[in-house]
Amino acid sequence: MNDMNDSADEVLNGDEVDNLINYDDDDDVTQSTRTANTQQIIQEHHDDRSLAKCWSLAKRAKAGYFVRDGILYRKEKSLGQECEQLCLPKTRRAEAIKLAHQVGGGHLAANKTKERLKLSFTWPTIAADVTQACQVCDECQKRRRVTVYTHNNSAM
Numbered sequence: 001m002n003d004m005n006d007s008a009d010e011v012l013n014g015d016e017v018d019n020l021i022n023y024d025d026d027d028d029v030t031q032s033t034r035t036a037n038t039q040q041i042i043q044e045h046h047d048d049r050s051l052a053k054c055w056s057l058a059k060r061a062k063a064g065y066f067v068r069d070g071i072l073y074r075k076e077k078s079l080g081q082e083c084e085q086l087c088l089p090k091t092r093r094a095e096a097i098k099l100a101h102q103v104g105g106g107h108l109a110a111n112k113t114k115e116r117l118k119l120s121f122t123w124p125t126i127a128a129d130v131t132q133a134c135q136v137c138d139e140c141q142k143r144r145r146v147t148v149y150t151h152n153n154s155a156m
């Protein structure tokens with residue numbers, strides 16, 4: 001007999017329910033970027049040719065670049081405050097830009113996106129990459145007309 005009616009003791013435990021509910025990880029990307037597997041980042045850092053110059057600078061302690069625990073960082077002073085930026089390998093840049101660009105349903109302008117991004121991250125082509133990513137962002141293209149209008153209105 002396949003009588004399942006009184007098998008109430010077979011309910012899912014809390015963890016299993018969490019696993020089922022958390023199938024959509026989109027909102028956890030920030031966290032996963034920050035706590036990304038260290039070994040993986042180290043590997044990606046070494047494989048990324050676009051960071052070769054940064055490694056070389058770090059070795060000579062130039063331009064604020066330095067290495068800690070095998071990971072490449074850059075120390076930058078902004079408004080008298082020193083912040084440590086993780087040098088992102090190519091593989092993680094698009095994701096980081098997206099996170100910095102989209103705030104609570106809104107989309108930041110390229111310069112604001114870059115400012116926000118640079119509180120935590122950097123890489124050699126960050127300015128150009130952010131500008132480009134914001135230019136091709138679907139949502140921003142839809143809003144562009146409004147933004148340009150607002151911008152013109154507040155022009156001095």
Ligand SMILES: [Zn+2]
Pocket residue numbers: 101107108134137138139140141
């Ligand atoms: Zn956008």
